[in-house]
Amino acid sequence: MKLMPWTSRGTAADAYATAVGRELRDLRREPRRRLITDLRSHLAELPSGSDLATVLGPPQQYADDLRVSRGIAPPRGWGRIRRVRLRVWIAVLFALSTVIVGTVGGIWISRYQPLERGSFSNLPGAEGDRAFGATNVVVDYQQGATYQFNFSLRNSGGVAVDVVHIPLQQLLDFPIVFEEVRLEQPGKYCCAGDAVPFQPFTLNPGEERGLVFRGVLSHCQSFTNGAYSTIESLEVDFRVLGITKSQQVMLPQPIAVRMPGTGTPQCPLPRRPQEGPPNGTGSDTLYVLSGGTALVVQAIAPVPGSGDLARASWTRSTSCSDSPPPGLTAVPVDLIVSRNFGSAGAKNSPVPVDLHFAMDNSANPGAVILAQPESPAHCIRSGPFHIEQLDNGDMYVMHGVAELQTGTCGAQMIKVDANGQSAGDVRLDVACPPGVTPPPLP
Amino acid sequence: MLRTQLLKGVLDIAVLAILDEEPSYGYAILTRLEESGLHDVGDASVYGTLRRLEDVGHLRSQMVSSESGPPRRYFSLTPTGRAALEAGAVEWGELQDALATLLDGRDGRGR
Numbered sequence: 333m334k335l336m337p338w339t340s341r342g343t344a345a346d347a348y349a350t351a352v353g354r355e356l357r358d359l360r361r362e363p364r365r366r367l368i369t370d371l372r373s374h375l376a377e378l379p380s381g382s383d384l385a386t387v388l389g390p391p392q393q394y395a396d397d398l399r400v401s402r403g404i405a406p407p408r409g410w411g412r413i414r415r416v417r418l419r420v421w422i423a424v425l426f427a428l429s430t431v432i433v434g435t436v437g438g439i440w441i442s443r444y445q446p447l448e449r450g451s452f453s454n455l456p457g458a459e460g461d462r463a464f465g466a467t468n469v470v471v472d473y474q475q476g477a478t479y480q481f482n483f484s485l486r487n488s489g490g491v492a493v494d495v496v497h498i499p500l501q502q503l504l505d506f507p508i509v510f511e512e513v514r515l516e517q518p519g520k521y522c523c524a525g526d527a528v529p530f531q532p533f534t535l536n537p538g539e540e541r542g543l544v545f546r547g548v549l550s551h552c553q554s555f556t557n558g559a560y561s562t563i564e565s566l567e568v569d570f571r572v573l574g575i576t577k578s579q580q581v582m583l584p585q586p587i588a589v590r591m592p593g594t595g596t597p598q599c600p601l602p603r604r605p606q607e608g609p610p611n612g613t614g615s616d617t618l619y620v621l622s623g624g625t626a627l628v629v630q631a632i633a634p635v636p637g638s639g640d641l642a643r644a645s646w647t648r649s650t651s652c653s654d655s656p657p658p659g660l661t662a663v664p665v666d667l668i669v670s671r672n673f674g675s676a677g678a679k680n681s682p683v684p685v686d687l688h689f690a691m692d693n694s695a696n697p698g699a700v701i702l703a704q705p706e707s708p709a710h711c712i713r714s715g716p717f718h719i720e721q722l723d724n725g726d727m728y729v730m731h732g733v734a735e736l737q738t739g740t741c742g743a744q745m746i747k748v749d750a751n752g753q754s755a756g757d758v759r760l761d762v763a764c765p766p767g768v769t770p771p772p773l774p
Numbered sequence: 775m776l777r778t779q780l781l782k783g784v785l786d787i788a789v790l791a792i793l794d795e796e797p798s799y800g801y802a803i804l805t806r807l808e809e810s811g812l813h814d815v816g817d818a819s820v821y822g823t824l825r826r827l828e829d830v831g832h833l834r835s836q837m838v839s840s841e842s843g844p845p846r847r848y849f850s851l852t853p854t855g856r857a858a859l860e861a862g863a864v865e866w867g868e869l870q871d872a873l874a875t876l877l878d879g880r881d882g883r884g885r
Contacts, residue, residue, distance in 0.1 A: 367825075373837075374821050376844045377801045387817075394818040401785070401822025 345375035348384040348391060355395035358407040367398075445579045446489025447568055450540035452521035453483035453584030460588050468562065468588040471508070473549050479508050480546045483584050484521045485568070487535035496532045496576065497569040498543070507561050507589040508547040516542025549589065562588040781814055785823050787866055788812065790832065790851065790859040797850035799838075800824060824849055832858050 353368040375384065388394050399406060456479070460468030471479055487493055500510040514527035521542040533541055545566075564586040569578050781788075792798060792806050804820045827833045832855030837845045851859065 370825065370847075371821065373844065373847060374800050377799055377846050378817070379801070389816065394816070397816050397818035398822045401819040402826045 344384050345372050345378075348375055348388070348394075351391035352395045352398070355392045356398075359404070367402075371398075441573065441575055441577070444489060444491075444572060444577065446487050446491070446493055446572070447495070447535075447570060447579050447581050448486055448488050449582060449584045450484030450486035450521075452540070452542065453481075454522070455481040455483070455583070455585050455587060457587065467585060469585045470560075470588050470590055471549070473507055473589055473591050475549060477549045478546065479549060480544065481587070482516070482521065482542060482544050484516075484540040484542045485535070485581065486540040487537055489572075490537050491572055492534055492536045494532055494534050494571040495541070495568060496571050498530060499567055499569065506563055507591070508549055508587070510545055510547035512546045514544040514546070516544065559591045560588045561591075562586050781812060781819075784862075784866065785815060785819060786827065787859065787862040788815075789820065789823050789827065790855055790862065793833065793849055793851050794856065794859055797848045799846040799848050803849075827855065831855070 349368050349372040352371060353364060356364050356367065359367070375388075378384070378387065385391070396406070398404070455469045457469035457471045460470035485495065498513045500513065513530045515530050515533060516522075516527050518541065520526070521540070527542070527544050530543075535541060563583065565580040565582045567578055568581050569576060571577070788807060788810075789803060792803050798806070800817070800821055803824070804815065804817055807815050807820070824833065824835075828835055828849065832852055833849045834852050835847045835849045838848050839845050
């Protein structure tokens with residue numbers, strides 16, 4: 333029988349004996365050392381030609397057989413645990429560490445709210461009552477008046493954040509319709525003379541940046557004479573460590589709008605923020621098709637000096653034949669207010685659009701409806717639409733920013749669940765379908 | 775599984791019997807067991823049995839140089855090992871007879 337050279341066989345035997353020794357780590361040191369030393373010489377006697385693990389089986393099995401034949405008790409308790417290979421323990425510890433770090437990091441990020449008002453603020457108005465820990469600024473409602481305020485936003489956290497968006501549509505039910513937020517130059521907190529339209533910016537730890545908010549007192553139909561409507565915070569979307577979050581940032585002072593004591597202010601219906609239709613004058617039309625009904629929306633530019641920002645209204649046309657979503661025939665979809673037209677006025681070119689869709693659930697007592705956009709299609713290229721829940725007899729607003737091409741066909745599929753069951757899709761087209769004639773303005 | 779358990783019970787006797795023929799080393803003993811038809815005995819069992827029998831004084835060992843490889847540990851019987859073999863052989867004979875009687879009775883019922 334030909335044997336492998338001693339040195340080669342000895343090396344393989346050493347490795348196998350060491351592996352067996354690892355399986356016997358529960359034994360006391362000296363007996364184990366003696367056992368393994370003898371085992372090396374014993375294994376070296378074996379003929380060459382095959383891998384030891386193949387001939388003798390896995391080291392663990394060998395160790396188990398060795399225990400039985402030598403009358404050694406099987407490992408118990410900690411000894412059994414020690415038999416697990418070191419790399420397995422390392423993998424387990426690494427996985428546990430990853431889970432712990434991930435969990436702690438996730439909790440930290442989920443609770444991370446680093447933004448707060450900074451050192452500067454300017455909120456015009458009369459001094460009012462104390463509320464929310466600060467004294468209200470009282471603004472008397474005056475139809476069409478502009479209201480502008482400034483404050484600086486500070487990053488009080490220890491990590492740089494990117495402020496990516498300040499959604500103004502959050503304040504739809506507030507008497508001040510905020511049209512615009514502008515960004516002060518770094519280091520400036522006053523006067524807004526050289527402020528630029530909002531764009532994402534970075535706030536390093538401890539850093540501040542001035543913001544200018546401009547709105548118009550133009551939304552009062554929901555309020556009774558003499559009533560107050562107050563806001564105390566604004567939503568700010570920011571990104572930290574690659575994760576986008578939202579935070580309600582407390583205003584330096586709550587802003588309370590006081591309605592006139594008598595009379596009914598003339599309130600324009602849905603308003604269009606920012607710029608007017610193409611070329612700043614004239615009108616434009618949106619067609620929203622939903623559930624077999626085309627909602628034809630017209631918007632006109634504000635009449636200079638009228639106090640109106642824009643008018644928009646909607647009517648229904650049945651000339652379009654979209655199938656209604658199953659189970660949702662009684663759910664009307666309403667378009668509250670519309671879009672930015674883009675000052676360049678170039679139709680058939682993508683323009684950002686603020687879309688605010690209201691879904692009225694008042695005709696469905698007991699129904700809970702969830703609406704969620706599916707993937708954008710055609711000309712409406714991006715969301716995100718907020719997911720809204722429509723409770724019993726309630727009306728909520730879906731809103732989001734999309735990009736569409738005016739004058740061309742576009743569609744957005746909106747998935748609707750009613751009472752937890754899929755109720756099909758609502759298709760929203762914003763387009764000018766053939767054969768639909770825009771109705772006259774109301 | 776049963777065969778394996780039985781073999782473990784009589785492996786001491788088998789190893790002592792092989793070494794009663796002539797001194798030998800671990801791998802040669804394993805080979806001899808296989809030649810005898812005991813294929814289910816592993817190297818670890820033989821190695822462990824040899825060490826245990828040596829520990830209790832039934833075997834003695836010495837290293838013998840080899841021309842074709844490393845030195846080999848040769849095991850041989852001690853007087854107590856030989857006595858243990860004799861006693862084991864008697865016990866095995868008795869056990870075999872007892873078991874044969876039981877199995878014969880079973881065969882008789884079967885007929």
